[in-house]
Amino acid sequence: MEFSCSRVELLEAVNAVSRAVSSKATTPVLSGIYLEALDEALRLVATDMELGIEYTIPVRTKRTGSTVVNARIFNEMARRLPEGPITFCVNGDNPALKVRYHGSELTLNTMNPQEFPLLPAILDGDRLIVNQGQFKQMTRLVAFAASSDESRPWFTGVLWDIQPEEIRWVATDTHRLALLSGQAVEMHVNQPRQVILHGKTLSDVARLLPDEEGPLQITLTRSQALLETDRLRVILRIIEGQYPKYQQVIPRDHKTRLTIPVRALAEAVDRASLASIGKEGSNIIKLSSEGNLLTIRSNSPEVGHIYEEVFVDIDGDPIPIAFNFRYLQDVLKVLDTEQVRLDLFGTLAPGLLRPVGEDHYLYLIVPVRTM
Template sequence: MKIFCSKDALLSGVNAVQRAVSNKNPLPVLQGILIQAENQSLQFAATDLEIGIRCDVPAQVTEEGTMIVPAKLFTEVVRKLPDTTISLEERDQAITICYHQSKIVLNGYDPEEFPLLPDLIEPLSFSLPTMIFKNMIRQTIFSCAAEENRPVFNGILLQIENSTIRLVATDTHRLAYIISEITNSEETKFSGIIPSKTLSEIYRLLRDEDEDLMISYSNNQVVFQFGSIYLVSRLIEGQFPNYKQVIPQTCETKVYLAVREFLDAVERASLLSRDKSSANIVRINVENNELRIDQTTELGKISEQISVEMEGKDVRIAFNAKFLIDALKVIDSERILFELSGPFSPGVMRPSDNPNYIYLVLPVRTS
């Protein structure tokens, strides 16, 4: 195999696939990136057997072939290369990288041992604008669980029904829900739990351009295709909780307030909120069209007042400050409706101009 291409092309290829490289699997070949040269292009591929990514970049191919390069080392080498035409040549699993009058030789792996990324058999497919899906990921993914003891909470529920697409994420302490309209002429239906790692990669790779994202699925796998990227992922097995039962249909108190003002106040109060148990709690009191945050800790005191519009009962309630901050940072609206029903019931945030987004957060019981 022998090819010529630019440093930028090599860099875009390795950057696209490197996050799918396995760091834990005992198979050495999974710590590599497969590079295949054919039809005047290079195809990069990597997989950890749960997620796989392919990407095509332009190249001048003088001899077709396949090689597997050590991912971490090859990526670091490419980043240090000069901005010039680079040649890659593979002979007996040794990869020679030439530039100017210099060369680097890396030991590769046997391509025969690399697992091929699957192409789905008779998949069902639909498409939607990339910007819609990217924004949906941004407004939900932070609510996934970080711990891996209950896999269904490490993913996001993706549902397609009629002309709507829905994402739901929860770690059992909070829940983010968003729904968008799509064109679904074939009335495709789908419901599956996508690993958060997969969707964070989609978010990283999607460009802020008006192009379509194609989503295909069959059995226990889902494929995302956009631009030159092909990403395949397993679905998480298990039963996602019934989110419809969790979202309150009524509330005792409605609070209308400015997102930026509320976010700034919570962030300031949270600076003093770390007590000995490392709980980051903010205590909120709503009465007389005023929302007040009073904090007294070993570090000091803070008192924040925000003018709000309220309907219903006065309420005192406490929340994990991080859970409020995470949501307020991704809400695009200037104002929200914060629905409360006493100190022990969940609070629900809704953007004032977007009925398709809901964020639910459980309160913290304090003495």
């Protein structure tokens, strides 16, 4: 095996597949990255048997072949290589990988490529195509609301509720819920179905996608999902379990609607959060409204009392309510809009936040009971 490539493209590919390398490998080969030199292309693969990532980059191939290198060492090497052409070579009976650059050379130990579990070919299943920008928006607006508690795995995932007319992406940790509705570019699904995919993994995939627009092809079997572009293939396990009936927790017929500038609200909540810096901080901020003012209060024995005012438009009777400030901060960071509507249904009922003029997204927050 012998090929040459640039450091920039190599590092991009190594960083991509390294996300799937097992941190607690049951066999040594799972701690590695599989390299296969094809005609004018290098295929890199890593898997922990739950998640598999394959990334392809253009190279100048002199001899085809394959090997497996330790992922951590190879990643560190790729980061430290100089700019310019780099040549990789495995010669005959010697399995070591030689790396040559600017007259220098290093040699890396390798593992048997025949022992590496390559990603399966998924040919059958439900298929849909979404825009890569749409996928990145979905993960930005929804995935952060998923839980990090692995004891309830379905809450760590993002639900894809696939209907004939649209797809709904939903995430919740039971304290808040994010929902985004959209349409696929193409859809070949036999019947409506729900699929739960790990939220953090989807966010990782979104980071690997280029900024330019393009199609993301998705194939869904009973137990796996395949996401692929021209360069990238990702196979991940579908999380088993029954997702909660999210439609039932979304309230209707608000009593009060506040229209609030996003930037002003974000800055006010950020300052109010200072009261939680001390050991006795509770993360609670209290909201109340009067006239055209929304007031935000927080306090702690160690820090003191914080009072903020934000000018808003109010329709309905004043309803005092308390939230965990982090749940407001999280959504305000990802919104790309100038104003939001906050619908209130009662002091102890969830609040519903929507971007003004964008009915395809909503964010529900469960209030905090205070004395």
